[in-house]
Amino acid sequence: MYVDDRIKEVLERLDIETIRNSPDTICIIDPQFRLLAYNQAWVDFARSNDGAEVLTTYPLGSSILTAFADAIKPFYTSAYASALRTHAVFAHDYECSSPDRYRLFHQTAYPLAGGTGLLITHHLIEEMGHKEQSSQFSPRFLDPHGHIIQCCHCRKIQDPSEHLKWIWVPDILRTPPHHISHTLCPRCLDFYYPAEE
Numbered sequence: 559m560y561v562d563d564r565i566k567e568v569l570e571r572l573d574i575e576t577i578r579n580s581p582d583t584i585c586i587i588d589p590q591f592r593l594l595a596y597n598q599a600w601v602d603f604a605r606s607n608d609g610a611e612v613l614t615t616y617p618l619g620s621s622i623l624t625a626f627a628d629a630i631k632p633f634y635t636s637a638y639a640s641a642l643r644t645h646a647v648f649a650h651d652y653e654c655s656s657p658d659r660y661r662l663f664h665q666t667a668y669p670l671a672g673g674t675g676l677l678i679t680h681h682l683i684e685e686m687g688h689k690e691q692s693s694q695f696s697p698r699f700l701d702p703h704g705h706i707i708q709c710c711h712c713r714k715i716q717d718p719s720e721h722l723k724w725i726w727v728p729d730i731l732r733t734p735p736h737h738i739s740h741t742l743c744p745r746c747l748d749f750y751y752p753a754e755e
Contacts, residue, residue, distance in 0.1 A: 562618040565594040568674050583680040627710045629742045645669045653711040657728035661685050690726035709743035
């Protein structure tokens with residue numbers, strides 16, 4: 559376990575061995591949404607998905623909200639705050655695909671005793687080969703500023719010449735370029751985060 563000193567007494571009330579050895583990525587945040595602990599699976603997932611920079615970009619003590627695309631930050635801010643306030647478990651499914659596999663995860667945020675934070679798990683619930691037609695990366699996918707706009711869930715990239723068109727380009731995931739900006743494509747935004755009525 560990777561643990562911030564501020565949470566050591568909270569950990570005494572948890573089954574640390576189970577968290578440490580879980581294949582699910584698990585983290586603990588405080589009421590200010592700061593990352594206070596995570597397990598080895600969290601590290602392994604980042605490294606195996608070309609996201610090793612996540613470990614330095616979002617170190618212990620940093621706000622996990624800064625890792626969310628702006629389009630979904632209000633959703634998670636509200637959900638986590640509600641879980642902390644009501645002591646009710648929050649659960650949500652979301653896509654996070656790899657170059658070769660479609661992957662659906664189930665996130666569960668468990669309120670910790672005394673309102674000290676949330677224990678958040680990410681469990682793989684569905685995985686299969688991609689059915690999307692793939693395209694090869696080319697400079698035509700760069701916007702006028704030289705950036706690539708990628709959906710942080712389905713991982714498709716936006717066609718700069720046709721903004722409503724999102725294309726599956728697995729090369730981007732295998733060798734991520736430096737100038738990627740993350741958001742959500744309209745399909746993922748509508749499907750995973752439908753507007754409240």
